[in-house]
Amino acid sequence: MSQINMEVSQKDLQLNPNLKSKPDTLTRIFFQKFTKNKLAVIGSIVLFIIIMSAVLAPWIAPYKFEDINLLDKLKPPSKEYWLGTDRYGRDIFTRLLYGGRISLLVGFCSVAGALIIGVSVGAVAGYFGGIVDAILMRLVDIVISIPSIFLLITVVTIFKPSVANLILIFALISWTSTARLVRGEFLSLRTREFVLASKTIGTKSYKIIFSHILPNAMGPIIVSATLLVGSVILSEAALSYLGLGIQPPTPSWGNMLEDAQNYTVMLKAPWYPFFPGLLILLTVLCFNFIGDGLRDALDPKTIE
């Protein structure tokens, strides 16, 4: 079958020199599988739009996020204010753009931090095994056992919730699942022949861990990181909603909802609480769709 295909493509090449026969590289297989998952593709496009509008907020936003206009309090969506205004007459569309910057920044940076901790702990535990593994995994068990919302609230009330602190706290709390995952991958990979080969020629442990085993474990790590970004964005919104996260006047999707949770707002301006929540939902949904698509695309076992 492949023989015939090759002949055909060779003939095509002779007929049409512009037509190149591309080999099936891993990247190409990955893209083919990923683009087959419609939800993942839609998720990527929507997320790209959300990220770009957050990054370009200062250039897109029609107003300044802290501009108060008391004459235009709780105005419904109109040509002037696309998504209406809040209790201080601030433009909701503008504040949503700026709020997205904070939510996404906290999401991405926290997960980057959690990955650094989780991958290191998991790699060391899985590679060395034995007593090191036992101690590190008990540490994971302890952190996982305490409900994360309690841990978050406690730590945030003790240390002031600046953006940097929030990122640090989220990283320190959410590394555990990555550590467990990486440990599992390392446990199964460390007995493979290519690791043994490296060991016999005297390669240093850290080199085996980072340049030989880790690249083979990247697939599941990327998938879980994608899903983690979504869950961190949800938790950050919940904290800000309680008034424990990003402090006003800096907008975040969560603290806009806190602001909107008010009887007069709900009665007079029901669209206000609707938009920030919808954006959180949409963003988290995108991350989950993409994570799902990546899972299938990075898994060598799923063959069409």
Place this chain on the structure above:
Amino acid sequence: MVSYIFRRTLMAIPLLLGITILSFAIIKAAPGGPVAMLMDPKMKASDREKFEEKYGLNDPVYVQYFKWLGNMAKGDFGESLIKRGTPVSELILNRLPNTLLLMTVSFLLAVLIAIPIGIYSAMRPYSPLDYTFTVGSFLGVATPNFWFGLILIMFFSVTLGWFPTGGVATLNAPFSLWDRIHHLILPALVLATADLAALTRYTRSSMLDVLKQDYIRTAKSKGFKEKKVVIKHGIRNGMIPIITLFGLMLPSFIGGAAITEKVFAWPGLGQLFIDSAFQRDYPVIMALTVISAVFVVIGNLLADILYAIFDPRIEY
């Protein structure tokens, strides 16, 4: 079996100790420690010494930890710093029934809806209805539950006036069952949504695995009706992982319910925790953190034991 349960329980002990150490360390990291806020900054030096003596602040940290641990083992969580003289255990016991009620109802709601949907999806995978449920469960997982609660309050309570905006019962009214149910519907619905979504996905994938098995095909080829095969042979095996999920999900309700309780002004443990955190009532925070972590550990233990009981293929 007995020895397995015994071994598994023994393994939980160092874990519990670790949890108490971590909780203690976090609170100790607070500037000035847990009782600093009780001290009057204008306090005289001699009074300050008496104060520090009374709360054992002069003891080495490990002595303080063991005292705290010892008291906790006896069920003494100390006194609330905000409501002076009220034992923490009393505060917790007062709130416990409300949280248990909300937890149980929303959990039952989630299970009763999720399992039939999951089984149907597994029987007709990739059908239009399965796709609908799949997208629905993605939505359920991604929805911030406080926002969902807010929207429900806005629509059903504020605009339509069908449900109360919060609380467990109408204030100063005599007890009535309908009134309690009326207050329970919205918070239980919100709390059930996320678990409903997760539980549907688990049931679907577990049932899909089972329905692919040879014994299912054999039963079908013998001419049994599909319904009968699924109910008699499929569900029995497909539910094993789900049963163990209960053990893992139940304890998460204390933490998971916290924000929902806050949205609906539901006077349960979660709201007690949030309020105490705002007021820096450290004894309450520490007690609730440790108790909920203990629940998680017990839940995990229960999950493992249930697995061993229900799945005879497991060797232990």
